[in-house]
Amino acid sequence: MSSYSYTVYLVEDENNLSEVLKAYMEKEGWFVKVLDNGADALEAVKEPPHLWVLDIMLPGTDGYQILKGIREEQGDVPVIFISARDQDLDRVLGLEMGSDDYLAKPFLPQELIIRAKKLISRVYGEQSNESKKVELNDYLIDPQARIVTDEQADSSHVELTTKEMDLILLLTEDIGKALSREAIIENVWGENYFGSERAVDDVVRRVRKKMPRIHLETLYGFGYRILSS
Structure with missing residues (x-):
């Protein structure tokens, strides 16, 4: 093939x-x-x-x-x-x-x-040549391979769904930048998404469970951001 x-x-x-x-x-x-x-x-x-x-x-x-x-x-x-x-x-x-x-x-x-x-x-799709791996709290995020590695667990892969990975990649494009739920929906689910914004909260909850050391901060009434420490 x-x-x-x-x-x-x-x-x-x-x-x-x-x-x-x-x-x-x-x-x-x-x-x-x-x-x-x-x-x-x-x-x-x-x-x-x-x-x-x-x-x-x-x-x-x-x-x-x-x-x-x-x-x-x-x-x-x-x-x-x-x-x-x-x-x-x-x-x-x-x-x-x-x-x-x-x-x-x-x-x-x-x-x-x-x-x-x-x-x-x-x-x-091919990633920009400027796409670089991001390391956060011993998680190594590879945008091009779409892989998250836990360096505290013998470099094992963190098993993420498409939406969970998309969320991580979106929020780590600019560490510390806050994104509204509307912006996350548009970038992760697309403009024609049919459903509730609560879907964002569900994905965030799953990411926090799978990556407990990640500093994924909730901005109540607005959205989320990832902090470097």
Whole structure:
């Protein structure tokens, strides 16, 4: 698969749709593996792709269970949820569980491509040559590799989700600078985010639990900032 730029796992049990989406994604130079049931998708969790495109309604294991497995095993691998059910409910549940984007059926294949390319670019896009590693309280943050290493724990990686990593990278771009919840939402979730600003607080809470030595300060009624000490 080295000749392909990215690997995508497409989990969809509608054969006609999966064939069309696969063809569109392959035109982008991506390797696409189609999985048509939940059991195969859960098995594939052991070998992470660059992107999951995941239908919620599947035979046997549903998309929510697969998303849980992805987050437990693969951390910050991006996920796009697709569904034809109760759209608002699925969107909210999916985002709360850690999906990165959502598409309601029916949708144009090109819309999926646009969203997938934007997500891939944000997660894997080349970083500026000026991007440097940041060390804070024995955490080594590598923006280009999107890795946080705990130097007090034998340099083990801190397992962060996409949103948790995005938050850390955003707040460490300018140590000490305060960002409002609105600014964090726009930069981490995007301008078209559908949901409550409480999502920011939830991500902050998880980051503090995973990185207890980080000085992530709350500015009540405004937002957050990271301090150097």
